[in-house]
Amino acid sequence: MSNAAELAIVGIGATETAAALPDDATRLCVRAALAACEDAGLRPTDIDAVLSEAHDMPEIFPDILASLGMSPDTCTAHVGLIGSGAVATPLIARALMSAGMASTVLCVYGLNLSQSGGFGAFHEADPFKANLEMPFGFFPQAVYMAAMAQRYCHDHGVDPDDLGYVPLSSRTWGALNPTAERRTPFTIEDYLAKPYLSDPFRALDCCLVSEGACAFIVTTPERARDLRQRPVSVLGGARAVEPETEHEYFGVRGSYNLPARYSGPAAFKEAGVCASDVDVAYLYDCFSIIPVMQYENIGFCAPGEGLDAFKSGSTRPGGRMPVNTHGGLMSHSYVPGINSVYEAVVQLRGAAGDARQVPDAEVALVGAWAAQEHTTLILGRS
Amino acid sequence: MSRPISPLLPRTDWSVAQPFWEGTARGEFRFPRCTDCGRYQWYPRVLCRVCMSPDFSWEPVAPHGSIYSFTVVRRPMLAGAEESVPFAVVLLHLDEAPGVTFITNLWDDSQIGQLAIGAATSIVFHEVTPEVCMPYAVID
Numbered sequence: 001m002s003n004a005a006e007l008a009i010v011g012i013g014a015t016e017t018a019a020a021l022p023d024d025a026t027r028l029c030v031r032a033a034l035a036a037c038e039d040a041g042l043r044p045t046d047i048d049a050v051l052s053e054a055h056d057m058p059e060i061f062p063d064i065l066a067s068l069g070m071s072p073d074t075c076t077a078h079v080g081l082i083g084s085g086a087v088a089t090p091l092i093a094r095a096l097m098s099a100g101m102a103s104t105v106l107c108v109y110g111l112n113l114s115q116s117g118g119f120g121a122f123h124e125a126d127p128f129k130a131n132l133e134m135p136f137g138f139f140p141q142a143v144y145m146a147a148m149a150q151r152y153c154h155d156h157g158v159d160p161d162d163l164g165y166v167p168l169s170s171r172t173w174g175a176l177n178p179t180a181e182r183r184t185p186f187t188i189e190d191y192l193a194k195p196y197l198s199d200p201f202r203a204l205d206c207c208l209v210s211e212g213a214c215a216f217i218v219t220t221p222e223r224a225r226d227l228r229q230r231p232v233s234v235l236g237g238a239r240a241v242e243p244e245t246e247h248e249y250f251g252v253r254g255s256y257n258l259p260a261r262y263s264g265p266a267a268f269k270e271a272g273v274c275a276s277d278v279d280v281a282y283l284y285d286c287f288s289i290i291p292v293m294q295y296e297n298i299g300f301c302a303p304g305e306g307l308d309a310f311k312s313g314s315t316r317p318g319g320r321m322p323v324n325t326h327g328g329l330m331s332h333s334y335v336p337g338i339n340s341v342y343e344a345v346v347q348l349r350g351a352a353g354d355a356r357q358v359p360d361a362e363v364a365l366v367g368a369w370a371a372q373e374h375t376t377l378i379l380g381r382s
Numbered sequence: 383m384s385r386p387i388s389p390l391l392p393r394t395d396w397s398v399a400q401p402f403w404e405g406t407a408r409g410e411f412r413f414p415r416c417t418d419c420g421r422y423q424w425y426p427r428v429l430c431r432v433c434m435s436p437d438f439s440w441e442p443v444a445p446h447g448s449i450y451s452f453t454v455v456r457r458p459m460l461a462g463a464e465e466s467v468p469f470a471v472v473l474l475h476l477d478e479a480p481g482v483t484f485i486t487n488l489w490d491d492s493q494i495g496q497l498a499i500g501a502a503t504s505i506v507f508h509e510v511t512p513e514v515c516m517p518y519a520v521i522d
Contacts (some may be wrong), residue, residue, distance in 0.1 A: 127393075127396055127398070128398075128425050130390075130393075131392040131393055131396050131399055132392065132399060132425065132485065133485055134388065134390050134460060135386055135387075135388060135390055135391055135392050135516065136386075136387065136471060136485055136486050136487050136516075137387045137388060137455055137460055137463055137466070137469055137471055137487060138471050138485045139459065139460050140459055140460075142459065143453055143455055143459065143471060146453040147451040147452060147453045147471065147473055148451070150451050150452060150453055150499070151450065151451035151499065154451075154499045195456065195457070196454070196456045196457075197456060197457050197459075198453045198454065198455045198456060198457070198459075198471075199453050199454040199456070200453075201453075243431075245425070245427070247425060248425055251473060251483065251485050252424055252425060252473075252482075252483045252484070252485060253483070254450055254473065254475065254481075254483035
């Protein structure tokens with residue numbers, strides 16, 4: 001890795017988010033891309049590569065590139081799944097830049113689920129799930145992960161009611177963030193009073209469903225010096241994909257660890273930092289058990305201790321390890337993975353504002369998960 | 383309390399799992415087993431996950447296991463299941479097929495209070511239609 005190009009994030013952009021927006025995914029991505037260019041002080045024609053995840057974005061890429069007026073020799077590539085893939089784009093950008101194929105790379109992701117059938121549609125289309133799981137009501141994601149949480153709590157002797165501290169932590173941050181969709185704080189008593197959705201989960205254990213887009217631009221440190229914003233360095237990253245099928249992963253796999261146990265240590269090694277160097281962490285919070293498992297799998301604590309971090313207050317404002325300072329997928333928005341890159345950059349620029357700025361934030365970790373795939377990206381203040 | 387919990391039934395003519403449903407129609411609990419290394423595989427795969435052999439045969443397994451995990455679905459999230467909640471989903475480890483985790487419902491939701499990880503469980507077969515015989519779990 002010592003010969004690889006160094007990367008600086010020089011621009012970030014995001015649209016508003018909401019449960020439903022009138023703009024389709026193409027329009028949302030174009031708006032986010034233009035905002036990132038504006039933030040950097042660049043024009044779309046300064047971009048020579050455009051990257052995104054591989055699951056949904058390839059279909060709309062021609063429309064995005066056409067809208068931005070990209071030249072025919074623009075390099076495009078896609079990596080990974082929803083959430084995890086967009087966070088892995090800097091790894092591809094680095095490869096392109098090292099090969100001399102690009103110098104200024106736009107990474108973009110956006111979604112409009114109401115136009116693609118909703119969050120369960122992907123799972124419904126899988127014949128394994130349709131034939132062997134849905135007839136038994138093992139559907140959708142909340143049910144899969146409720147069963148994972150049930151087993152986790154049993155194995156580690158943890159009270160499942162304590163899971164509430166995870167959405168509580170997200171909401172505490174969301175309350176401080178003007179762009180968060182959910183801003184009303186709640187107590188653990190409020191959480192416990194809510195009805196169960198699928199034991200041990202309540203609706204508050206589940207993330208938002210949103211529409212919106214985010215984008216960021218990476219370039220060389222030399223080029224970054226001439227641009228508008230204080231650059232944020234990409235210190236390292238890793239993406240791990242376990243050899244599990246999509247349809248086996250959530251149920252019949254019969255275990256509940258995350259590929260973060262590979263991508264986390266690999267990212268630390270490449271970046272030359274360790275868990276105690278991280279000042280702020282972004283842990284994919286689609287369901288309350290998932291940040292807990294990432295916190296352990298990435299190496300912030302031992303197995304079984306992850307929920308303590310959320311219960312003790314250490315992940316909340318003023319705590320030792322702030323997690324999801326934007327409010328996360330649970331309280332900010334579901335523009336998964338990439339919305340954490342956006343927020344991490346804001347924090348490392350020192351631009352988060354008095355309410356939620358982590359003092360002296362120098363190293364940020366972004367963890368993004370999608371079933372058998374997980375990306376860990378480590379960013380640093382320049 | 384209704385079984386099945388949803389009008390969405392398995393398609394027994396889906397080639398990948400057809401032998402499973404042919405088995406249940408005869409009261410048998412059959413799973414793919416690698417003919418080279420003997421390991422059971424669920425769901426069916428192209429290659430054995432242990433030895434990469436492409437050769438499998440569907441072998442009967444005793445309809446008995448223990449609960450790996452479970453959840454009780456209390457709000458309907460599946461079209462047609464509105465009248466069925468609350469119902470229990472159980473993930474079972476099978477005594478005679480290590481490596482297989484099987485997903486089904488408790489046959490009788492009055493057993494919800496007995497749900498526990500590790501609980502010994504038997505499989506019963508319920509004829510839904512002449513083609514579709516669905517396995518359900520009864521805590522011993």
